[in-house]
Amino acid sequence: MIYVVGAGIAGQEGFCQRVLQLVAEADVLYGPPNLLALFARLPARQVALSADSDLTALLEEAEGNQVVLTAGDPLFFGLGRELLRNLPREELEFVPNVSSVQFAFARIKQPWDDALFVSAEGRSMTHLVDRIVANDKVAVLTDARHTPAAIAAELLRRGRDGYTVYLCENLGTAEERVEQTSVAQLPQLVAAPLNVLIFIKCYDSEIDDSLPTLGIPDSSFMTVKKQITPEEVRVVVLAKLRLRQDMVLWDIGAGSGSVSIEADALLPFGRIFAVERNSDSLRFLRQNLNNFHSRNVRLVEGEAPACLEDLPDPDRVFIGGSGGNLWELLEVIDERLSASGRVVLTASTLDTLVAATDFFENNGYVIEVVTLNIARTSSETDYKMFEALNPVYVVVALKESASAALA
Secondary structure (H helix, E strand, O other), X not given: OEEEXXXXXXXXXXXXXXXXXXXXXXXXXXXXXXXXXXXXXXXXXXXXXXXXXXXHHHHHHOOOOEEXXXXXXXXXXXXXXXXXXXXXXXXXXXXXXXXXXXXXXXXXXXXXXXXXXXXXXXXXXXXXXXXXXXXXXXXXXXXXXXXXXXXXXXXXXXXXXXXXXXXXXXXXXOOOEEEXXXXXXXXXXOOOOOEEEEEEEOOOOOOOOOOOOOOXXXXXXXXXXXXXXXXXXXXXXXXXXXXXXXXXXXXXXXXXXXXXXXXXXXXXXXXXXXXEOOHHHHHHHHHHHHHOOOOOEEEEEOOOOHHHOOOOOOOEEXXXXXXXXXXXXHHHHHHHOOOOOEEEEEEOOHHHHHHHHHHHHHOOOEEEEEEEOXXXXXXXXXXXXXXXXXXXXXXXXXXXXXXXXXX
């Protein structure tokens, strides 16, 4: 057996009696120098590990009783994953201890069973902050690139400052510091390299509880010259998209973000990418995302289809505007859309309607077109007169064989 044991925050006294016995009987001890130093008087051969060490190769070459010392829980963002991937499962036994994250929550006196845990290692800043804004309570294991100050800067850039933040440094040492702060103040603090960052959401402003989750009034959104998918059209679009809770949705030509914001409530475990190129629309889109505390919506600035290259493949696509690149855009979507995926497109001109239906028919999609003629009463006249909106064509395209039904 290879025993992989976790060290407690406090050092040697953090080990249970069984671990101390395993270490005493070990022929070879592996671990970082600070943990090996705790057992310097034992006769076991000591192998100091660094970031460049190939632990799997070392374990395969050695003989006798082998014990690997690590911090906290080996299976919590630890080396346990690597060992399980490269060594037979039956040869490994894990003995966990208190992790730095668990210790940090104890220090700030907050429950941690409802928290999300994220390691910055191997992630982009965009992905890391996406995970933070999508959850109420998040613990982040930072690294040299994703520092507390850098994470706070990205949150502030997105207008997401509604958190109480705890910076927990050098836990269990004489230099331990736990600082309660805010996203705005976090960049001013000089953080130690060893830190755990905890975000607990406490909105600066409350969402209007009277607003529905579907069919939010157009007046609730900030937009450029009323350039918005109307409320009634939005409801039909979301119904035709047939969203499931963990899908990836591209909202191309997002404008005010109204479709993305309403879809956010329907995709609690999904990802929504609101794509927009217009600088004025982007300004209002950011404000709307912040005002509605959207969780799973990521803003993508740029011209489609060029800016879609780095996005995950979609299960659903809504096109509210194509910027004159409709055919090229549909070709990219056709290549990337998952099997049985759906595209929903709104058109206000016959030119767009004909171009879209021609493309889908030529590429084997099942098509449905709905025409919406909407008229609303106006409160600004003495009589209840109806004011008609321009007709809107909703094109629904299903990526299946021609014999499939949309039902």
